Amino acid sequence: MIEVRNKKDCCGCYACYNICPKECITMKIDNEGFWYPNIDKNECINCNLCEKVCPIINPVKRVDSKKIAYASMNKDEQVRMKSSSGGIFSILAEYIIKNNGVVYGAGFDEDFNIKHKRILYSTDLDLLRGSKYVQSSIGDIYKQVKNDLENNNPVLFTGTPCQVEGLRSYLRKEYVNLITMDFICHGVPSPLVWEKYLKKMKKSKQENIKNIYFRNKDIGWKLFSLKIIFDKRIYSNDLNNDLFMKGFLQDVYLRPSCYNCKFKKINRISDITVADFWGIENILPKMDDDKGTSLIVIHSEKGKQLFDKLSETMIINEVDLNEAIKYNSSMIRSVKYNEKRNSFFAELNSGKELTDLIRIYTKISFEKRVKNKIKSIIKRLIR
Ligand SMILES: Cc1cc2nc3c(=O)[nH]c(=O)nc-3n(C[C@H](O)[C@H](O)[C@H](O)COP(=O)(O)OP(=O)(O)OC[C@H]3O[C@@H](n4cnc5c(N)ncnc54)[C@H](O)[C@@H]3O)c2cc1C
Ligand code: SF4
Ligand code: SF4
Ligand code: SF4
CATH class of the missing domain: 3.30.70 (Alpha-Beta Plaits)
Known part of the structure; x- marks a missing residue:
């Protein structure tokens, strides 16, 4: 047990x-x-x-396979603009649905909590499109996936690397009709912090929320914003200034397992890994228009066949994976544990106001700012 x-x-x-x-x-x-x-x-x-x-106690056995990596963009500009990076999830999902299949991924519920959903129609893909930077709850979704697979439906399952590994471990056998897509994962923030953040936003605006976009590209892909559409007003703030995003990116309230992640590796159990192609301006400047470029890593023959079939719908260029992950260390390395994390949650649970706390816990000291600056100059010089 x-x-x-x-x-x-x-x-x-x-x-x-x-x-x-x-x-x-x-x-x-x-x-x-x-x-x-x-x-x-x-x-x-x-x-x-x-x-x-349990994929932590019994990791799924993986075979060594040749990795192929691409820089890639969806040719449909409207879909790319609605997606977090290059809009590759949408291409895979549309294909599965056209072939009478089922797509699983993370979406909002009516209160903007994040939950995995089962999607049958392409008109509903908007519900899954776009990253949500909060842990998504799986519920009984693996049972539903198994049922679809046993009924011979093509299935695309998308999620964090640990969710893909959890599913594969639960299934305990290979299914030819299953495609899995994970992503390079920084870590998942606390659903409690997200709930409190939304409560505060609703209270300050005195309006209901109609929709939320974590990766709005109005001012660019690299400086994306969190955008919240209220009944009458719109809130939008970039990743360096929105408080929820600041706490997330400074690792104040990630799940404990994310600081010691067992799923960050090059050799993965998924068929395809997608990510933001950070550093594209240095590696392939012609693929950088600041509207979103994806890094794609193909792990399996099944993934390769599907990708080749769909390559007409994308702009692609093969890249060196080792070069690409120099700019995206979350592929292989966990973030450092934030030593202030425990006292943040202790203060949150003692009733302190969330946004005041995030402000305090994300304040960077003068010494740290100088250290970061020196580090980034050295990094640039040795690249
Ligand atoms: C929590 C989180 C952390 C990430 N960290 C990094 C990182 O460090 N570096 C990096 O390069 N990329 C990271 N990504 C991936 C990146 O943000 C894009 O999702 C990815 O590039 C795919 O983009 P797309 O344009 O192809 O499709 P999109 O339409 O943007 O992708 C949406 C897909 O992501 C899934 N998804 C969205 N939110 C969640 C969630 N909370 N849990 C599980 N699945 C979810 C949806 O089911 C859907 O399949 C992260 C994504 C998430 C959700
Ligand atoms: S699977 Fe259920 S019944 Fe079996 S050991 Fe675990 S908790 Fe007990
Ligand atoms: S939720 Fe997943 S990781 Fe946690 S104990 Fe269960 S199987 Fe293991
Ligand atoms: S960082 Fe690792 S443990 Fe955390 S959500 Fe991502 S894959 Fe799962």
Whole structure:
């Protein structure tokens, strides 16, 4: 029976929850807003399936494969502008749906919490398009994926690397009709912090929220903004000035497992990895128009066949993967633990106001600013 002794050893993928034959696992939310399995010991039959499918305890076996990497953009400019980077997710999703398939990914619920959803129509793809920088809840989605696969539907499952590994571990066999797409993952912020942030925004504007875009490109892809559409007004602030994004990017409130991530590696279990192609201006300047370029890494023969079939719909150029990840270390390395994280949550739980706290906890000292500046000059010189 699974027992999470140290929170950093559970990524919250829901594989244990989905596999339990007695349905005696509930996912309990802790005081930081992250979910962990909780077992009703009276119902448990000690079958140990939950431990077997946990991708942290039993990582899925992977075969070494040749990696091919591309810089890539969706030729449909409107779709690219609505997407976080080059709009490649939309190309894969449209293809699966045209072939009577099903697409799974993260979307908002009616209260703007983030949840995985099952999509059957291309008109609903807007619900999944665009990154949401909060942990997405899987619920019983792996069971639904299995059902679709057993019914021979083509399935595209998209999610964080740990969710893709959680699904593959839960399925415990290969399906020819399954394509998985993960991304280079910085880490996932706390759903509790997100909920409190939205509450504060609604209170200050005294209006309801109609829609949210984490990666609005009105002022460019590299300096993207968080945009919130209220009934009458619009809030928009770039990644360096919006408080929620500042706390996220300074790693104040990521899930504990994200500081010691077991899924950041080059050799992945997914068919395709997508990412923002940071550094494209240095590697392939002709592919940089500041509207979004994706880095694509192909891991499997299935992924390669699909990508080749769809390459007509993209502008692509093959690149050196090692060169590309110099600008995107989250492919292989976890972020450093933020030493102020525990006191941030302690103060949050003692009732302190969220935005005041983020302001305090993201203030960079003069010494640190000088250090960062020197570091970035040295980095530029040795590149
Ligand atoms: C939490 C998070 C952290 C990321 N960190 C990095 C990073 O460090 N470096 C980097 O280069 N790229 C990162 N990305 C990926 C990047 O933001 C783009 O999602 C990616 O480049 C794909 O863009 P696209 O234009 O092809 O498609 P888009 O339409 O933008 O992609 C949307 C896809 O992302 C999925 N998705 C959105 N939010 C979530 C979520 N919360 N959980 C699971 N799946 C989600 C959707 O299901 C959909 O499949 C991150 C994304 C997320 C969600
Ligand atoms: S040991 Fe089996 S029955 Fe018990 S919680 Fe795990 S999966 Fe469920
Ligand atoms: S299967 Fe996933 S949710 Fe369950 S304990 Fe393991 S990492 Fe946590
Ligand atoms: S950083 Fe690792 S553990 Fe955290 S969400 Fe991403 S893949 Fe999962």
